[in-house]
Amino acid sequence: EIVLTQSPATLSLSPGERATLSCRASQSVSSYLAWYQQKPGQAPRLLIYDASNRATGIPARFSGSGSGTDFTLTISSLEPEDFAVYYCQQRSNWGTFGQGTKVEIK
Amino acid sequence: EVQLVESGGGLVQPGGSLRLSCAASGFTFSSYAMHWVRQAPGKGLEYVSAISSNGGSTYYANSVKGRFTISRDNSKNTLYLQMGSLRAEDMAVYYCARDTGPALEMATIDWGQGTLVTVSS
Numbered sequence: 209e210i211v212l213t214q215s216p217a218t219l220s221l222s223p224g225e226r227a228t229l230s231c232r233a234s235q236s237v238s239s240y241l242a243w244y245q246q247k248p249g250q251a252p253r254l255l256i257y258d259a260s261n262r263a264t265g266i267p268a269r270f271s272g273s274g275s276g277t278d279f280t281l282t283i284s285s286l287e288p289e290d291f292a293v294y295y296c297q298q299r300s301n302w303g304t305f306g307q308g309t310k311v312e313i314k
Numbered sequence: 315e316v317q318l319v320e321s322g323g324g325l326v327q328p329g330g331s332l333r334l335s336c337a338a339s340g341f342t343f344s345s346y347a348m349h350w351v352r353q354a355p356g357k358g359l360e361y362v363s364a365i366s367s368n369g370g371s372t373y374y375a376n377s378v379k380g381r382f383t384i385s386r387d388n389s390k391n392t393l394y395l396q397m398g399s400l401r402a403e404d405m406a407v408y409y410c411a412r413d414t415g416p417a418l419e420m421a422t423i424d425w426g427q428g429t430l431v432t433v434s435s
Contacts, residue, residue: 242421244359250427251409251425251426251427251428252359252409252425253425254422254423257421257423263423295358295359297359297422299419299420299421302361302373302420303361303364303420304361305358305359305360305361306358307358308358
């Protein structure tokens with residue numbers, strides 16, 4: 209099973225700041241990595257698929273990069289609605305999720 | 315608009331059974347693989363099971379293999395998860411999700427709101 213490790217566990221930032229989230233895979237997943245956003249009481253929402261492609265309707269402030277084992281989700285300037293938990297997910301070998309990074313208001 | 319509506323969750327005793335349903339609308343259900351993903355209270359996401367568009371291919375997480383069965387009825391636009399021998403660790407919100415195409419790409423683009431399964435005596 210491919211294990212995804214996300215860091216940091218919690219990111220404390222202010223609106224307008226840049227957020228950088230990391231996801232590391234235990235073995236190469238090529239570019240088969242997605243990022244999801246989840247707010248309390250809601251289902252996850254797909255943000256980025258195949259490492260760097262924004263899903264439909266996702267604002268341009270969200271971007272993804274990386275390949276192989278190291279991936280990054282960047283939110284260029286945090287909006288109030290961006291404070292949430294973010295999960296990465298690989299689909300190179302079936303599917304597994306990372307444990308999540310919580311982006312909280314500082 | 316894509317809609318996925320889960321139902322069938324509730325309280326069940328350890329060792330019991332439950333069947334979850336997911337009613338789909340707003341897209342051609344028979345053309346898409348479907349998934350069940352769960353989330354234990356306060357925890358992260360875990361893939362549980364998946365089925366291809368025609369039901370010919372299925373996937374089960376090791377944690378549920380032999381106890382859960384995924385199926386679909388394309389004439390009713392409905393996905394099912396039959397859960398048996400339930401354990402405390404199966405307690406979670408169960409989400410239904412749509413894949414990007416007919417095969418098991420493990421790419422979930424649309425999600426339902428989930429149904430809560432509570433396992434307790």
